[in-house]
Amino acid sequence: MSHTWTHVPGVTLLGDAAHLMPPLGAGANLAMLEGAELAEAIATGPGDLNEAIHAFEEQMWGRASRWAKITTAGLERLVSPDPAEALALFDQVQPS
């Protein structure tokens, strides 16, 4: 589920390019939050720019992985032929 990559100095991804997921209310919010966090990491992070960007990536990957699970469960509920079984999927994932 989780999409990660080996850090490449001087470049990174965020938003859908980093973690495309079902369109259930998370993607644009994550992209905007990540843009702000990346700017903050560059402006105020540790002295080494690549360390700051890599720390940003680690934080983004963990959160995006959790939201990918939540939105995938939501999509499965929306399209499931068995509503009772689909509803139980929401007990398996919790936002954090």
Ligand SMILES: Cc1cc2nc3c(=O)[nH]c(=O)nc-3n(C[C@H](O)[C@H](O)[C@H](O)COP(=O)(O)OP(=O)(O)OC[C@H]3O[C@@H](n4cnc5c(N)ncnc54)[C@H](O)[C@@H]3O)c2cc1C
């Ligand atoms: C039907 C639907 C409903 C959604 N509803 C919600 C919602 O309610 N809430 C929510 O938070 N999210 C929602 N999303 C998800 C949200 O739209 C995306 O997660 C968000 O737009 C991602 O932003 P982004 O900047 O990463 O990518 P994008 O918005 O895709 O922006 C990428 C931009 O790069 C441009 N581009 C691509 N290639 C190049 C190139 N080679 N050179 C220059 N420019 C290029 C594209 O034209 C585009 O403008 C929904 C998505 C869909 C499809």
